[in-house]
Amino acid sequence: MNVVGYIRVSTQGQAKDGYSLKYQEEEIQAYCEKHGWNLIHIFRDEGISGAKINEEALEVDRVGLQEMLAHLSSLQIKYVVVLNTSRLWRSDMVRVLIHRELQKYGVDIKSIEQPNYSIYKKDPSDILVNGLMELLDQYQRLEIALKLKKGRHKKAKEGGYAGGRATFGYRKLRGEKELRVDEDKAKAVQRVFELREQHPTWSFTRIADVLNKEGHLTTQGKPFTKVQVKRILDRKDFYKGMYTYGSIQAKGKHQAIL
Numbered sequence: 076m077n078v079v080g081y082i083r084v085s086t087q088g089q090a091k092d093g094y095s096l097k098y099q100e101e102e103i104q105a106y107c108e109k110h111g112w113n114l115i116h117i118f119r120d121e122g123i124s125g126a127k128i129n130e131e132a133l134e135v136d137r138v139g140l141q142e143m144l145a146h147l148s149s150l151q152i153k154y155v156v157v158l159n160t161s162r163l164w165r166s167d168m169v170r171v172l173i174h175r176e177l178q179k180y181g182v183d184i185k186s187i188e189q190p191n192y193s194i195y196k197k198d199p200s201d202i203l204v205n206g207l208m209e210l211l212d213q214y215q216r217l218e219i220a221l222k223l224k225k226g227r228h229k230k231a232k233e234g235g236y237a238g239g240r241a242t243f244g245y246r247k248l249r250g251e252k253e254l255r256v257d258e259d260k261a262k263a264v265q266r267v268f269e270l271r272e273q274h275p276t277w278s279f280t281r282i283a284d285v286l287n288k289e290g291h292l293t294t295q296g297k298p299f300t301k302v303q304v305k306r307i308l309d310r311k312d313f314y315k316g317m318y319t320y321g322s323i324q325a326k327g328k329h330q331a332i333l
Contacts, residue, residue, distance in 0.1 A: 078107060078154040078185070080117035081143055083162045096121060099158045106187050107156060115150065118143040140173075147180045154185040160192060242313055243294055243306065244332050254329040261332045263291040263299075264314055267307045268333060279304040 082099035100117055107114040120139035140163075143155070155177065157163055163184070164170040174194050177184065186192045241247045244264040245254040263286060270282045279301035287298045311333070312319065318327030 076112050076153045077115055077151055078112045078156050079115050079143055079146060079152055080104075080107070080156045081119070081140065081162060082117060082158070083120040083137070083139070085122060085165075094158070094162070099162065102158050102187055103156050106185075112154070112156075114156070115152070116146070118146075144176050147177070147182055152180070152182050154183055156185045157187070159188045160184065160186050242310055243303070244314065245329060256330050256332060260294070264307055264332050266291065267304055268311070268314075271308060279308075 080100070080103040082096050082103065084094055084096055084099075096119060100119075103117060104114060118139045120137045146152070155163075160170075163173055177194060183193050183195060241254055244257060244260045246257045246260075247254050266286060266289070267282060270277065270285055274281075282304045283299040283301055286304070291299060293299060293303055307314075313327070313329075314331065314333045316327050316329070316331035318325055318329065
């Protein structure tokens with residue numbers, strides 16, 4: 076059975092109280108060895124709060140945890156082993172987000188200090204608690220959505236990137252708040268508008284054919300179709316430096332491509 080471990084400390088105080096990274100690691104290794112589990116890797120975060128989230132991306136803002144979640148999507152993992160669930164979260168909001176990610180891949184949590192804990196537990200005695208937690212989850216999802224919407228609207232009015240997938244021709248690196256021009260993809264964008272201006276009667280499919288013959292590729296590394304061409308042409312204002320988010324339009328902070 077394949078499992079991964081996760082360890083975290085946020086302060087020196089936690090280390091002194093018995094939650095040092097070394098102690099957590101040794102306990103997880105011994106626990107997995109005792110049960111005959113294949114411990115693939117132990118992911119770690121040091122000096123990071125268990126309640127911290129990235130509100131724009133709606134994800135837990137921890138590098139080690141995000142690396143762990145990425146592995147779950149590519150490996151057959153049964154459990155995430157921790158000394159205590161407090162190593163994974165310190166707030167209900169973070170708990171909800173982590174539960175959601177683990178449930179995507181059918182992964183459960185094994186807590187050494189809480190042996191009966193499971194994110195899938197259906198014990199009759201827990202009906203009331205689970206019902207209350209579901210209500211809390213619904214409330215928190217609404218609270219998060221409203222908070223994010225307010226923050227994104229404020230950022231959009233300032234011309235800043237308000238979240239979502241980066242527009243073709245740009246990229247957003249983890250930890251950065253603004254979009255950067257992707258030089259290779261930007262050339263494809265410029266070529267689309269150049270062909271449109273030179274040949275206004277051409278169909279989107281014909282423009283896509285030219286892009287493909289010249290070696291341009293989509294973000295996914297695939298040939299262009301009329302759909303991608305239309306999307307690029309529809310975002311002309313954005314490529315000229317304007318940012319639109321819903322009904323909000325402002326001069327963008329991103330670099331114009333056109």
